[in-house]
Amino acid sequence: xxxxxxxxxxxxxxxxxxxxxxxxxxxxxARCIKGTKSAxxxxxxxxxxxxxxxxxxxxxxxxxxxPYRVVVHQVTxxxxxxxxxxxxxxxxxxxxxxxxxxxxxxxxxSGLWLRELLAELPERERATCELVYVEGLSPEQAAExxxxxxxxxxxxxxxxxxxxxxxxxxxx
Amino acid sequence: MVDVDRLFDEFAAAYVRGERPxxxxxxxxxxxxxxxxxxxxxxxxxxxxxxEPSDDDVAVLRARLDGEPGLLxxxxxxxxxxxxxxxxxxxxxxxxxxxxLKRYYQRxxxxxxxxxxxxxxxxxxxxxVFGMSxxxxxxxxxxxxxxxxMAYYRRTGSPSADATPSLVAHATPAEIPAVADVEPPxxxxxxxxxxxxxxx
Numbered sequence: 521x522x523x524x525x526x527x528x529x530x531x532x533x534x535x536x537x538x539x540x541x542x543x544x545x546x547x548x549x550a551r552c553i554k555g556t557k558s559a560x561x562x563x564x565x566x567x568x569x570x571x572x573x574x575x576x577x578x579x580x581x582x583x584x585x586x587p588y589r590v591v592v593h594q595v596t597x598x599x600x601x602x603x604x605x606x607x608x609x610x611x612x613x614x615x616x617x618x619x620x621x622x623x624x625x626x627x628x629x630s631g632l633w634l635r636e637l638l639a640e641l642p643e644r645e646r647a648t649c650e651l652v653y654v655e656g657l658s659p660e661q662a663a664e665x666x667x668x669x670x671x672x673x674x675x676x677x678x679x680x681x682x683x684x685x686x687x688x689x690x691x692x
Numbered sequence: 693m694v695d696v697d698r699l700f701d702e703f704a705a706a707y708v709r710g711e712r713p714x715x716x717x718x719x720x721x722x723x724x725x726x727x728x729x730x731x732x733x734x735x736x737x738x739x740x741x742x743x744e745p746s747d748d749d750v751a752v753l754r755a756r757l758d759g760e761p762g763l764l765x766x767x768x769x770x771x772x773x774x775x776x777x778x779x780x781x782x783x784x785x786x787x788x789x790x791x792x793l794k795r796y797y798q799r800x801x802x803x804x805x806x807x808x809x810x811x812x813x814x815x816x817x818x819x820x821v822f823g824m825s826x827x828x829x830x831x832x833x834x835x836x837x838x839x840x841x842m843a844y845y846r847r848t849g850s851p852s853a854d855a856t857p858s859l860v861a862h863a864t865p866a867e868i869p870a871v872a873d874v875e876p877p878x879x880x881x882x883x884x885x886x887x888x889x890x891x892x
Contacts, residue, residue: 522741523741524741524742538750538753538754538757539745539750541753541757542745542749542750542753543742543743543744543745544742545712545745545749545753545828546707546712546713546715546737546742547737547738547742549715549828550715550730550733550734550737551734551737551738553715553716553719553730553734554727554730554731554733554734557727557730559715559716559719559720559726560808563716563807563808563827563828564842564845564846566828567831567833567841567842568840568842568843570753570833571833571834571840571841571842572840574757574833574834575834575838589742593738608843609840609842609843610839610840610842610843637739652701652704652705653704653705653708653736653740654708654740655708656705656706656707656708656709656710657705658701658702658705659701674697677697677701678697681697681700681732685732685735
């Protein structure tokens, strides 16, 4: 279990469901916007997902042994499917959570694989990407830190994005 | 056209710094490439640890779960008066008709104005006022009865304050103007109307 999974489990255990939901709010929104291909519909469906997660977990539902981020992923998937099928999106969740093969394949279950992705890159590219995608520096700040040009930083970031795009394509 | 890669880098860096970047605003800036940016952002967010939310983020979410509009919760938590926010907003939007701006703001804050048609300039201005994106916190997540607020909104359209007392009345410090007071039909809208109601 990763540190983040342990943090999530602890929040759930201590009833801090609001903090847990706030942690994943943007993750849910991005998945819903991507799924609906609409910023407006995505925001509405994300509301449904948040409400559903809150109501069920507040009522004591737990998917023992499954990390919370995986539950978020699955509930988002269910809710998007309900949305597209024109079904109600506020009905209770299933008692069992069975992960589909594609979920396991896309890295949701293993989780937090950015460092693995970066590890595939040559040293200079990896260091550059870590500054931007892990530490949150702007490309200009990264260039200054590394003593190189903004153009060089852009080229190095390009490779990480290329890898992300490949993973997106794998994900469909 | 804005470069999707640059938008992505900007978004990703802000996210891992623990900020709450306004994803719909980034997508609007991406124009025709919004779908590609959405896919890239989604893949990235699945791949990195989710940063700890701020206390403001949690408090606003808690309020929304309790049936309160998030922007109202944020303003009261910050200790701002409505008039202070409206004054700031009027300056940022360069709006002269302050009374009408106040009515629109109160309806938005009260969760009774559909947030989707609201212009990007309003969201930008509100981000300036509050120092964080407020776009996705407008609507409560639940009604006071613990039902899905989204299901309620879908059933009723964009509700007026007088039609939804169970949803917002308890949380609204001042009367929220009824729809008829502030919503002219599309053909009769001026610039201020279009900022909050859109053109359609």
